[in-house]
Amino acid sequence: MLAGLLRSLSDDVAIDLGTENTRVAVAGRGVIVSEPSVVAVDLGTRRIAARGLAVGHLAKQIEGRTPSDIEVRHPVREGVIADFQLCEAMLRILLGKTRQSRLRLPPRAVVGLTQTATEVERRAIFNSVARAGARKVFGWSKAMAAAVGVGLPVAEPTASAICDIGAGTAEIAVVSLGRVVAARSVRIGGQVFDQALCDHLKRHRRLRVGLPSAEQLRIAHGAAQSDDDEARAEVAGVDAATGLPRTLAVSRAEMAQALAEPLRKLADAVREVVESLGIELAADLARHGLTLSGGAAQLARLDRFLSDQLGIPVQLAVDPAGAVIRGLLTCAEHLDAWKSALVSVH
Ligand SMILES: Nc1ncnc2c1ncn2[C@@H]1O[C@H](COP(=O)(O)OP(=O)(O)OP(=O)(O)O)[C@@H](O)[C@H]1O
Ligand SMILES: [Mg+2]
The missing domain is CATH 3.30.420.40 (ATPase, nucleotide binding domain)
Known part of the structure; x- marks a missing residue:
């Protein structure tokens, strides 16, 4: 009975803590938050900038044009938490955006886990989500969530x-x-592709290109395979020999070669x-x-x-x-029925 009362007074949420994007969904309401996994820190006070609010979209806007006393940080790297405190602070603000009323109790949360997450990495994610304001935390495989999220017949033989x-x-x-x-x-993932592209352009075209430019080029013009030498896209960088800025036209075939x-x-x-x-x-x-x-x-x-x-x-x-968060949301919507199959430490 107490469990039923708690449930009616609190939400069940799903969290996909990604290297580049964090998404939060609420059972019965859908995906509420989809923001970059970034935090802007004021180096003077060592606190989150903009009175503790500079996370996600707001922090991303600051990135690249930061005043020298503000640094934009990425608390998640290669799918695991790289900075525990910042991650917790980011999650607290993003989770807060899903809360409809201060009168509601803290939510139960289902969070996605990578297959290879170690015990320590899992614990870091569970603790972060709990300290960011979840009453109880469950973990579910991101891959399984993605399979459910894209509608694969996962329950069938x-x-x-x-x-x-x-x-x-x-x-x-x-x-x-x-x-x-x-x-x-x-x-x-995307970041490894971008690094491969930068390495290729430096080695074979003598052009040093920043990772954000490489990402733009990959999204606009990238291909996993192509023999198209005609259509070219321009990328700007710095000449590896002279150090002077210049642009370069890259074909789709060369993109595929760089990502090989x-x-x-x-x-x-x-x-x-x-x-x-x-x-x-x-x-x-x-x-x-x-x-x-x-x-x-x-x-x-x-x-x-x-x-x-x-x-x-x-x-x-x-x-x-959106596949992983959609699957995690389905899980959050069936939490009582599915929870025995989930990982939990509380
Ligand atoms: N239209 C597009 N074409 C190709 N790549 C894209 C496109 N749009 C976004 N991306 C890439 O998708 C990646 C982000 O995807 P996603 O949000 O699924 O990652 P994530 O969940 O944050 O990361 P991870 O699951 O690895 O922790 C970035 O590398 C971005 O460059
Ligand atoms: Mg992801």
Whole structure:
């Protein structure tokens, strides 16, 4: 009875704490917050700038044009918490944005976990979310959440494969009968693609390009495979020899060449997961294929590239970047029924 009363006085929320974006959803209300995982810190007071409010969109606006006494920091790196205190402060503000009334009790929260999160990393996430204002915290696999979020038939006795490629990590999993039957998490995502692009331009074109410019170029003009030498996009940087600014035109074929190594590693990781399956489950994948989600999965022709490499059908989900939070939201909406299958430390 007490549990029922608590539930009627508080919300169940879902949190996808991402390397680049943090999303928060509330059961019955949908995704309420989707903001960059950044915090602006006043170096003088060592506190969060703008009277403790400079997180997410507000902090991102400051990034790049920061006064010298304000530094923009990223509390999540490669899918794990890099700065515990800042992460907690960021989550407190973002969670606060979902709270409709001060009279409501703190929420229960379901948070996404990467496959390879260590015990220490899990504890850091659980503690951060609890200290940011959750009454109870549950953890669920991000890959499973992505599979549910894109609508794969996870409960059925057939295998479904998902690969969620974010900014910092790629979560790969095969699910069947409501369980993850094979999985891997690799530190490959948009940021690794951008670094590969910067390295390529420096080595082969003698142009030093910043990561934000590389990201813009990848989003606008990137491709996982292409033999198009005609269509070119311009990128600005600094000449590696003279140090003077100049621009360069890059073709789609060159983009694919620059991204070849991280893409090959991604394909190898998916292949390893598929090869670890039994014959029946592997055969299911030959029919149903692999679904891609996550913001960085929107790289042009990534589906074609992976399909060629793996010999199975590959498709990009609708609204790929929202897959994990949609799945976590479904979990939060069925929390009492599903909680025995979730990880909890409280
Ligand atoms: N249209 C697009 N085409 C290609 N890449 C894109 C596009 N839009 C966003 N991205 C990339 O998606 C990435 C962010 O995706 P997402 O929000 O899924 O990451 P995240 O959840 O914060 O990271 P992670 O899950 O790795 O911790 C960035 O690297 C961004 O450059
Ligand atoms: Mg993500």
